[in-house]
Amino acid sequence: MSSVTSASLPYRQTSLRIRRTVPHSDGMRETYDVVVVGGGPAGLNGALMLARSRRSVLVVDAGEPRNAPAEAVHGLFAHDGTPPAELLAKGRAEVERYGGHLTTGSVVGVTPGFTVTLADGRQVGARRLLVTTGLTDVLPEIEGLRERWGRDAVHCPYCHGWEIRDRAIGILATSPMGLHQAMMFRQLSDDVTLFTAEPPSAEQAAELSARGIRVVPGEVEALEIADDRITGVRLKDGTVVPLDAVVVGTRLKARVGFLEPLGLKAVPHPGGFGEHIPAAPDGQTDVPGVWVAGNVTDLMAQVGASASAGALAGARINGDLIAEETRQAVLAATS
Incomplete structure (x- = not known):
């Protein structure tokens, strides 16, 4: 400039x-x-x-x-x-x-x-x-995401991390921030899963494994919602993974x-x-x-x-x- x-x-x-x-x-x-x-x-x-x-x-x-x-x-x-x-x-x-x-x-x-x-x-x-x-925030096309946005579907560990601490958290790698978000939210919970359509590199896989972060391949199609809360995510192949909260990069x-x-x-x-x-x-x-x-x-x-x-x-x-x-x-x- x-x-x-x-x-x-x-x-x-x-x-x-x-x-x-x-x-x-x-x-x-x-x-x-x-x-x-x-x-x-x-x-x-x-x-x-x-x-x-x-x-x-x-x-x-x-x-x-x-x-x-x-x-x-x-x-x-x-x-x-x-x-x-x-x-x-x-x-x-x-x-x-x-x-x-x-x-x-x-x-x-x-x-x-x-x-x-x-x-x-x-x-x-x-x-x-x-x-x-x-x-x-331009949200990815995931069913149920907008409904839960800012509640138990979040993006920032400093804005919302404390509120979902110690829960089962899913990181939806919809942006370049996915891996970074997985590491950040691992500070707040021992139960973190990264959902990604692209497999991590060998170095990234080693880091995720060392931190105890589970990696699930595939794209998330929808959030599972019951009793006004997230209960899991559904992948495009139909697989449902139980969760309490999700993190999404917009x-x-x-x-x-x-x-x-x-x-x-x-x-x-x-x-x-x-x-x-x-x-x-x-x-x-x-x-x-x-x-x-x-x-x-x-x-x-x-x-x-x-x-x-x-x-x-x-x-x-x-x-x-x-x-x-x-x-x-x-x-x-x-x-």
Whole structure:
């Protein structure tokens, strides 16, 4: 990624004195310093940093968080076990406490400059954009998987591992993560089985055997479910293997189709796990004025890391706006 400095950014010159604050009928202004697209941990923490810096900020959120199926957020300092909806509600209240605005909606387009268009036809201007729309888990076609997703069909040992500890766990090698997941969940249970259509290499087989991980060849066709829980998996040849929980690697796809008019498209992640928007460590993209944070750029980021990335991006955006306003002030003073 190219390195871009604040002084070189060819932004539309929008000074503070001409910033319009005329509200839409729903209370939204016509333009904001920053529009944050996505109201998860990254977006809300970025908006919090900006609102506390006295920036006008709007958070547009579709209300479709990735972790909605989960009962609780885990591994987050001082908030472990908090239901996702409760955590987001607290975050929204904090943003509003400092004057930030929030609206429910889906962004369907962004034009250079920036004008943000929502699915219901509303439009709002922005001097900068922070995109934190997260990603979609594209699940493999396995009967019953979506029904149990986020409960006893999981993907992350740190998000859900403790909750399925000591159970009979099946690792469905539907992605390059299969072997890695088998090793990670073996830390949490003595009863781990890897289901794979491709036999492991000699080295991999030795590692799996040494760790006591059983390998079952074949593809899983369906989950066996009874009494609102997984009881096993059924292979395509009809074989049923009893289990208590399954681990599945998904294809991770950033939700960024609306950015294409700006020349920003999701590209394959170097790890082969899906698609993301590349960015500098502070979230700045190759398109001047557009920052990203959270899973839209870091596919493996958990809630805490996403929130931290959003805070950093928010701070950098504020600094970038200050640099622009300083240049404008100097020009005005010397003209």
